[in-house]
Amino acid sequence: MKIAYVPVGASGHILASLPMIGELVKKGVDVTYFAPINYKERVEKVGAKYVEVPSVAGSGPVPEGDFLAAIPLVFLGEAEGVIKPIIAELEANRPDAIVTDSLALAGRFASTKLNIPRINMFTSFASGEPFSLARFWPKYPDDNPLRAKALEQAKRLQAEYGGPVMTVDEIFDSWADYNVVTVSKSFHPESDKFDEKKYFFAGAQISPRTDDGTWQAPTNGKPLLYTSLGSLFNNWPEFYKMLFAAVKDLDINVLCSLGQHLKPEDLGEIPANVTTMAFTPQLEVLSKCDYFFTHAGIGSVMEALYFGVPMFCIPQMDEQEFTASIALKTGVACASLTKPEVTTEALRTNLEKLINDPSYKKNAQAMADEMHQYGGCERAAQAVIDYVNSL
16 A cells, blocks of 8 residues: 655644654555655654655745734645645655645645545644634635735646635635544544544544653652743743743742743743753653643644643634633633733742642543543554555
């Protein structure tokens, strides 16, 4: 069996797919994986055939304060930037099916153009027939310059590769004849309305990642708070200064993932109970931490819940706000505050909630128990194989 995988060329999307890809390879499937060059080592490590495509994800115009107006251009721009090498490889080495990240439009165009069966992998909420994430977003008039430019690009791509014109609804509310969802069923809105023959809820996709050994879990027996603001909006030194003030006299360990922009020297005096790192081995940290301050990206939330870690959310874009709202409803998060609402007092108060109220840990552990019953990446891979065999 031959399968090709087309991701969105961004870290969270790619990392969510690789555990399943590794299991497909273990089961004897010949997998071709398209990705930017900086993911070559990761792809080859799980045993897939790596094919390079340009690194264009997120490089489209994203004007300050108008992210949602520009977002169709981001995904359309990536599709146009990577589609030609993908088509060329698939024509030379035709697979039995294409598995594509639901937002990887190039995979959808390739499936239509070459008439190859397609399987969707939702690395976020499954948005399509029963549930629409896009319906929660603001609407823009047709004459909005960014949306008008996107429509022009969508029509050009549709004329060359077929399928529907990729409007916002087509981009985000997409489903295939078979779909793998990396969100747990009890966390997903309206999950009871999804057809079990077409949607497999696999939960977080977890497998060991490369660990350079630079982080060692504390051995002093104190609780560990882990903080990460993701990769897009982490250049926020004021947050860390407020956090340091909130935790400096608490009897806990704190680990902060700073990202590539901030340096420890930018943050003033760092308390003795705080450790900072540019990048952390997140799965290793989550498997050992007690509390999580997070930007509420769906990947990070699912990984935390896989290990039963309760959280406090600081979302900074619409999808993260939606994810945070579900975390609140399911009782795995104590609060969700927007960036302007965050203060030292708020950070301290919500950390104390997580520490003193065991219900958050109990609810998060229930989510973990549910996901562990799904069978993880091994079961997701088998579901894909079973579907392809049924064609």
